[in-house]
Amino acid sequence: MQEFRKDPITGRWVIISTERARRPHAFAREASSVPHGGPSPFTVGNEAQTQPELLAYHHGEGGAWSLRVVPNRYPALRVEGTLEHAGDGMYDQMSGIGAHEVVIETPDPNVALADLPEARIADLFWAFRDRVNDLKRDFRLRYMVLFKNHGEGAGATIGHSHSQLIALPVVPRTCDEEIAGGKRYFDYRSRCIYCDMLKQELQTQSRIVSSNDGFVAFAPYASRFPFETWVMPRRHTSHFESVTDPEVRQLAATMKQVLQRLDLALEKPAFNFVIHSAPVQEGPIEHYHWHIEIIPRVIRVAGFEWSTGIYINPTAPEEAAQFLRDARPASPA
């Protein structure tokens, strides 16, 4: 199979080229484990090695902490200072205002997110929501990127399981493009493109990985990467932070399912996931639908991809979804 497929939201092309197709076990995997440089700075007893915590949940034995949020030790951006714009000849710059935080998902340095109980995975999403709601009171912060880098091949520098939050004074181009694409579709059809996509995926079934009453996990039609998986709420909402209590439980169950299936099919790959959500200072948007994009890092992005924005994907999403459906965790959630 050699075909171009168009992402209906952004209009970007991908090339599905299975000429050099490999079965999951044959992928040259990036190592998912991170070499530890001594004991984890995130573990119990090392709390003083991080900056003062911003949030903690205490569901451990005897009320011990089970999740902590701390400022990133090497923040890409800082909240201190004022947001100023300046010119430098023909160039433009802006001060590096923002926030960069780390969610320590567990006190145990040796357990992965996929292997935590569902209630602890749910806590990660509660922590994201709590931090977004706190940070968005600073009106300079217009967008929050909630994401996880798992494994060295995915950019993680610390092995202890954690996620990150970066708050930005600008709306990223990717978000602008998704919202603009959603609006183009809505203006013509008066329907949400993401809701329509869910409907078609549930009818077709061939790209579905897992689903429950609240969420559907599927391999998108124009997948950029092998085993790329999107997790989308059935209920139309533009903002992640408006999740409900039952939804967080359903999301945790779906994420555990998908991550365990990826671990089985690809032998614990490095991966990234990112929550795609609407700008935090805006009200509900009828043409945008928040969701999570999960990318296992099993192939390297090379010169062609980063210079064209066109990805060459050697695994058809229908085949990837089939593999993931067939990979059955010991005790399905």
Next chain:
Amino acid sequence: MQEFRKDPITGRWVIISTERARRPHAFAREASSVPHGGPSPFTVGNEAQTQPELLAYHHGEGGAWSLRVVPNRYPALRVEGTLEHAGDGMYDQMSGIGAHEVVIETPDPNVALADLPEARIADLFWAFRDRVNDLKRDFRLRYMVLFKNHGEGAGATIGHSHSQLIALPVVPRTCDEEIAGGKRYFDYRSRCIYCDMLKQELQTQSRIVSSNDGFVAFAPYASRFPFETWVMPRRHTSHFESVTDPEVRQLAATMKQVLQRLDLALEKPAFNFVIHSAPVQEGPIEHYHWHIEIIPRVIRVAGFEWSTGIYINPTAPEEAAQFLRDARPASPA
């Protein structure tokens, strides 16, 4: 330093955040060497292992070949067939028409492009030009991506030094964005944004890496990656394939300079380079200016970057350019 910088052409933001700054030698380098799975399929005597050659230059001893262009053994796209569009419910696809070729830069499996004589580096650019001029006679092919992946960390799967050409039936989004950005600037100022950039860089000097009468190599103001370097012709031209004979010689000298300096400063890093040029079926464009973008692969792109399009760069381009100027090849070209 923590600041946002805006690329004046595309409007994309980068974050220059030197909080976690590292000196060049401290970068966790991706290995640049590729493990060879047996003898190189590209070397002398193994010509039958490749598909029939499309082009060859014979500057070797006794008229032996010094450069060959062959079809990629696992092409992402093929010229055979017709270009057809089809729908699949709400989704759109197009047949995988195109071309995918490999330029074998030298018969020697153990020499890198940077270490070839300038005349042989010039041959790579002549080969690119010759292949573009041949392929563009097929009017379905609207864009040609000319690029090199060097080292495993940059996506190369074969160690023997080679470059690639992919011909596409669509103009990549990145090219559309660059041309649109150039047009916005030209519409207001009646000047080429790239020519203005060259002028400011040559006045400022702090980001210049190397220059000669034909080309200027510099670290762009809004560099996405540490040691990102652009090589730009002084003469305004939108299409790479309109290079002149003296320009190819000057380009080869500049590329050798820059690649050798990168090898010295970063201890032979993996890298990608891509020629950014105008769509091949269009005439000269006054608001676009072809150039080469070189990206050493010294940091990993993680979840934040691919989901936002905003890159976090830990090395200020002014510092990177200084390091590259200070890294002096034994015999400067």
